[in-house]
Amino acid sequence: MDFNYNDQDQNQVINVEQLKQAEKENNSRLTRRFISGILIGVLVSSLVISGVALFLVYSGRKDSPALTAGSSDLITDELMLKIQSLESVIDNYYYKTEVDKQAEADGIYKGLMDSLGDPYTVYYTESELEEMMNDTKGIYFGIGAYVSYDSTLKMARISGVMPGSPAEQAKLCIDDIIYEVDNESTQGLSLDEVVSRIKGEAGTKVHLTLVRTGEADNIEVDVIRAQIEVPTVSTEVYDDNIGYIKISEFDDVTYNQFVEGMTELRSKDIKGLIIDLRSNPGGNLSTVCDIARELLPEGLIVYTEDRDGKRENYTCDGTKQIDIPVVVLVNQYSASASEILSGAIKDYKLGKLVGKTTYGKGIVQRIFDLRDGTAVKITVSSYFTPNGINIHGVGIEPDVEVDFDSEAYAEDKTDTQLDKGIEVMKDLLDK
Structure with a gap:
């Protein structure tokens, strides 16, 4: 329950007019701080981007649109007055005297991005941007778990656990819902915010409260962070010369x-x-297209369309088309770039998909450098498989559906989806 202090109980009414009087001495300072902050965080369109620093899913385009100055329907005298009024309330009445002004400004920028209602559109502080860029290099500090966003529960889930990682040692499980991080609820947080709270310096501890299917009580677990060098590709050979x-x-x-x-x-x-693309959350579009060119026939890999209908094609010359049967393993956490590859293989009838319907993230994000060490990631377009299918919110259905038996895997490492994939492959080899 919240306890609200009401000044009317003391025959006082705090209103904007009184705040104006109280803040006269602070107005110049407030205006400088917030105008500079708002111009950076709100008027993104007034900045000239020298180049796109990075794409999370989308990195093939060399050009970037010039963001030119223009009028804003958002920055008004009324807005500035309200911001100043809120700042004055904090300065004069908040029960703590030590307030992190940078955190206040970051909250404004993050709130603007959150107002779009898109979990993939976010503002990055300097430290968050650095972490994100390190992630794309395959190195980060954390617990070694893949985390995805459950759009139904609007909470984060564990979608994969790296072998030998702190997450595996702490016995985290696929499908665990991350209810709290360090005893603070994750409800209402974006996926990036949850991940940033889990990450931290090597050797430090993070406490997770998890909701696990089949368990009556929440799971409380401490995980010691470490430097994680992500082995993004691994191989094996099974009986009958089946490569994996x-x-x-x-x-x-x-x-x-x-x-x-x-x-x-x-x-x-x-x-x-x-x-095996199971629990693969995606990544760089340029990377997945390069890999697709090692497998696909000549033609489209994927194409994107922005809000104005501008289309961009990503193609393959077909010179390296694979000449042996292919099976692709997918699950409900195979998202974004992994859906681009699996969708193309399915559209070209190049192989069979086995597992569960994929996540369904058919949109593209772009990261814009704000030239002060921070950045914003914004959804800019939708992508389509070679057959013109946008899988956003729908996913890609496998040719052969099979559940992952987590209890069997925990007991003796039996992987029901992989076993079915091998069975399907043997059928293809017998034909």
Whole structure:
């Protein structure tokens, strides 16, 4: 329950007129602070972007639109007065005298992005931007778990656990709902905000409160953070010369790792290839397109359309089309770039998809450098599979549906989806 202090109980009414009087001495300071902050955080359109610093899903385009100054319906005298009034209330009445002014400004910028109602559109502080850029290089400090956003519950879930990671040692499980981080609720937080709270310096501890299917009580667990060097590609060879390659995400390092993995598998004379994209949250569009060019026939890989209908095609010349049967493993956490690859393979009838319907993230984000060490990530377009299908909110249905039996896996590492994938591959090899 919230306890609200009402000044009317003391025969006082705090209103804007009184605040004007109280803040006269502070107005100049407030105006300087907030006008500069709002111009950076709100009037993004007034900044000239020298180039797009990075794309999370979308990194193939070399040009970036010039963001030119113009009139704003948002920045008005009324807005500035209200901001000053709120600041005065904080300065004069908030029960703590030490207030982080940078955190206040960051809250304004984050709130503006949150107002769009898009969980993928966010504002990055300097430290958050640095962390995100390190992630795309395949190195970060955290617990070694993949986290996705459950759009139904509007909360974060564990979607994968890296072998040998702190998350595995702490016995985190796929599908665990992250209810609290360090005893603070995650409800209402974006995926990026949850992830940023879980991450931290190597050797430090994060306390997670998890909701786990089949457990009556919440799971309370401490996880010690570590430097995680993400092995984005791993390989194996099964009986009957069935090659297996797992891609955990599409980072800057992934393409070279994929090529090395495929070279190793080919040297062992594989007759079929299983590509495991389960719990792959996506990554760079340029990376997934480069990998697709190692597999697909000549034609479209994917295309995007922005709000004005401008289309951009990403194509393959077909010179490296794979010549052996393919099976792709997917699940409900295979998202974004992993859906681009699996969707193209399905559209070209190049292989069979096995597992569960994918996540359904058919939109593209772009990161704009605000030239002060911060950035905003904004959804800029939708993407479509070669057959013109936008899978956003729908996902891609597998050709063969099979559940993952987590209890069997916990007991003896039986992977029901992989076993079915091998079975489907053997059928393809027998034809």
